[in-house]
Amino acid sequence: MNSRPMSYPDLSTDLGGIKMNNPVAVASGTFGYGREYEDYMDIAVIGAVIVKGTTLEPRVGNPPPRIIETPAGMLNAIGLENPGVDIFLSEHLPYLRDKGVTVIANLAGNSIDDYAAVAAKLEGHAGIAGIELNISCPNVKKGGLQFGTDPVMVKQVVEAVKQETFLPVMPKLSPNVTNIVEIAAAAREGGADALSMINTLMGMAIDIEQRRPVLGNVFGGLSGPAIKPVALRMIYQVHREMDIPILGGGGIMNARDALEFIMAGATAVSVGTGNFVNPRAALDIARGIQGFMQDNGVKQISELVGAAQPR
Amino acid sequence: MAALEIGRVLDNRQVARDKYVMDIAAPATARQCQPGQFLHIRITDTYDPLLRRPLSVYDVLFDSGIISLLYRVVGQGTSLLAKAAVDEAVDIMGPLGQGFTLPSENESIILVGGGVGVAPLLYLARLSRVRQCRVRLLLGAAGGAQLGAASRFEKLGVEVKTACLDGSAGYHGVVTDLLEHEDAGDYSRLYTCGPAPMMAVVSSWAQAHGLWGELSLEEHMACGVGACLGCACQLKAFEPGYAKVCTDGPVFNIQAVELSPDQARKEGHNE
Numbered sequence A: 001m002n003s004r005p006m007s008y009p010d011l012s013t014d015l016g017g018i019k020m021n022n023p024v025a026v027a028s029g030t031f032g033y034g035r036e037y038e039d040y041m042d043i044a045v046i047g048a049v050i051v052k053g054t055t056l057e058p059r060v061g062n063p064p065p066r067i068i069e070t071p072a073g074m075l076n077a078i079g080l081e082n083p084g085v086d087i088f089l090s091e092h093l094p095y096l097r098d099k100g101v102t103v104i105a106n107l108a109g110n111s112i113d114d115y116a117a118v119a120a121k122l123e124g125h126a127g128i129a130g131i132e133l134n135i136s137c138p139n140v141k142k143g144g145l146q147f148g149t150d151p152v153m154v155k156q157v158v159e160a161v162k163q164e165t166f167l168p169v170m171p172k173l174s175p176n177v178t179n180i181v182e183i184a185a186a187a188r189e190g191g192a193d194a195l196s197m198i199n200t201l202m203g204m205a206i207d208i209e210q211r212r213p214v215l216g217n218v219f220g221g222l223s224g225p226a227i228k229p230v231a232l233r234m235i236y237q238v239h240r241e242m243d244i245p246i247l248g249g250g251g252i253m254n255a256r257d258a259l260e261f262i263m264a265g266a267t268a269v270s271v272g273t274g275n276f277v278n279p280r281a282a283l284d285i286a287r288g289i290q291g292f293m294q295d296n297g298v299k300q301i302s303e304l305v306g307a308a309q310p311r
Numbered sequence B: 001m002a003a004l005e006i007g008r009v010l011d012n013r014q015v016a017r018d019k020y021v022m023d024i025a026a027p028a029t030a031r032q033c034q035p036g037q038f039l040h041i042r043i044t045d046t047y048d049p050l051l052r053r054p055l056s057v058y059d060v061l062f063d064s065g066i067i068s069l070l071y072r073v074v075g076q077g078t079s080l081l082a083k084a085a086v087d088e089a090v091d092i093m094g095p096l097g098q099g100f101t102l103p104s105e106n107e108s109i110i111l112v113g114g115g116v117g118v119a120p121l122l123y124l125a126r127l128s129r130v131r132q133c134r135v136r137l138l139l140g141a142a143g144g145a146q147l148g149a150a151s152r153f154e155k156l157g158v159e160v161k162t163a164c165l166d167g168s169a170g171y172h173g174v175v176t177d178l179l180e181h182e183d184a185g186d187y188s189r190l191y192t193c194g195p196a197p198m199m200a201v202v203s204s205w206a207q208a209h210g211l212w213g214e215l216s217l218e219e220h221m222a223c224g225v226g227a228c229l230g231c232a233c234q235l236k237a238f239e240p241g242y243a244k245v246c247t248d249g250p251v252f253n254i255q256a257v258e259l260s261p262d263q264a265r266k267e268g269h270n271e
């Protein structure tokens, strides 16, 4: 006889070819390379760990101060500090692979060739489930215009990366655009397997005593609960217009927030700033989603995806 | 090893106009604390203020599992903390960071603290006294009423010399003036924490006399565990990159740090 009194809801999901045990990932740049949080949990049970943004060469990042708290949020201007793709592959990936962590690499660059070169280096290394493309980076060849704000560049960068890899490719859309649906469509045309939405919103803070911007970099990316309504709206708009898996994030702090994103149309969700407040947030949220499914007789998480969309 | 623990407030008393001491029952965390490490404290269950607040371990009663904090009310988070009532729960993450290097038995050490910068030095003094060290503290504050910490050190058998900017107690002037009466050769180690300009003077004094020294730095923090790279600080020993104050520090050897005029202008544990 089956000893289980009832069947557990199924939280597993497929994000455009990235297989996840549960739909809650941790967002790039907020969870380091995973091991920073090992004192607090078994990081292998997290749906996916999206590691810190990786560039071709090492980067030292922006001068401090790099972060400042704002109402229900924070601004960051880290400047993509990272040891470069070679160190990622030799020092961080083997460790995560041995732990059995579902790893999504996050790529950044300042030219299409940069992105393609990093993707090429990742190819053939076991233990990477997929690639997230941070396209909120300035394109030096286009006068520093962000890749993610121009549909033509978005399509080109996705195409270039797709040519270098067999892994699922998921561009991470910038919310700093007028028409997010147009950008999403361009990414899909370029061959994106999924979309990650949203990156931080550009903002700033001013120190009135010193009469100057607080951040060393002047501008920074706003994250946390303050951006949740914007993220939800954009995911809802894109899911309404096209059929592509979405990793939804922006201000998710608890299971209720995560369920809102899923019902707006996200196949899976990512927790960023929430990790700073509760290092176990991703696990607590996955458990909370499971509880909601049990209470509401939902057997598979996919039943909830887009549930709030007009029928 | 660091962990999450829900501690309980045993006491939260005002010790000066803008300063409080909070005693927290947190036995698992207390057992792990080293002097100079910090706790990352969640102030509220709501999302504003959002981030945890880093506060140094002020004192630890190992056997009773009690941790004390000494904090100055400066903004939204510390104002809320000051309102925490006895028996309230406190969400603690820690202990975090690299603490002070403890002296060996029978060493002679000098501590220099300014304002709430004295916080990380008390537990250091306690453990140093257990090791039969001779400990001298130079303590600076704005006014005599701010020197409450002195008696806690004296109870441990620490020789305390105080300086007050308003002349209401001890030496009238800045704490670093007291260094003129000290012979660096009497000590094997120096430890300091306080406003950056104070630490700059203290560490150049130590370096000029070839005295080994450590200091504790502050930077705004999000994660506290080395993951977000938000607490970057420009230090000589880490160039061309940056040090992470949360995991490379907050305690650094004075040799690693060149307190630039820019850092000196920044607000540290100011009065």
Ligand SMILES: Cc1cc2nc3c(=O)[nH]c(=O)nc-3n(C[C@H](O)[C@H](O)[C@H](O)COP(=O)(O)OP(=O)(O)OC[C@H]3O[C@@H](n4cnc5c(N)ncnc54)[C@H](O)[C@@H]3O)c2cc1C
Residues within 6 Å of the ligand: A068, A069, B038, B049, B051, B052, B053, B054, B055, B056, B057, B070, B071, B072, B073, B074, B075, B076, B077, B078, B079, B116, B119, B120, B217, B218, B219, B220, B221, B250, B267, B268, B269
């Ligand atoms: C390792 C470490 C140990 C510390 N130990 C002590 C201590 O023992 N006693 C004490 O009184 N203070 C200590 N501080 C400073 C303390 O963290 C800040 O005073 C506190 O975070 C201010 O929060 P707030 O909301 O009241 O102020 P606000 O100014 O409203 O805070 C806004 C934001 O800035 C951050 N912030 C502001 N000032 C500082 C600062 N000086 N350092 C770091 N972040 C800051 C806050 O954490 C918050 O995210 C320590 C800081 C660090 C980094």
Ligand SMILES: Cc1cc2nc3c(=O)[nH]c(=O)nc-3n(C[C@H](O)[C@H](O)[C@H](O)COP(=O)(O)O)c2cc1C
Residues within 6 Å of the ligand: A027, A028, A029, A030, A052, A053, A076, A078, A080, A106, A133, A134, A172, A198, A199, A200, A222, A223, A224, A225, A227, A249, A250, A251, A252, A270, A271, A272, A273, A274, B222, B228, B229, B230
């Ligand atoms: C400190 C910090 C660093 C970040 N670094 C990266 C990064 O390297 N690459 C990237 O694609 N996104 C980065 N992000 C954006 C997050 O991954 C996430 O998309 C964003 O913060 C919104 O989600 P949240 O509100 O849950 O934090 C960073 C965010 C923060 C707060």
Ligand code: FES
Residues within 6 Å of the ligand: B220, B221, B222, B223, B224, B225, B226, B227, B228, B229, B230, B231, B232, B244, B245, B246, B247
């Ligand atoms: S606070 Fe996140 S790296 Fe130091």
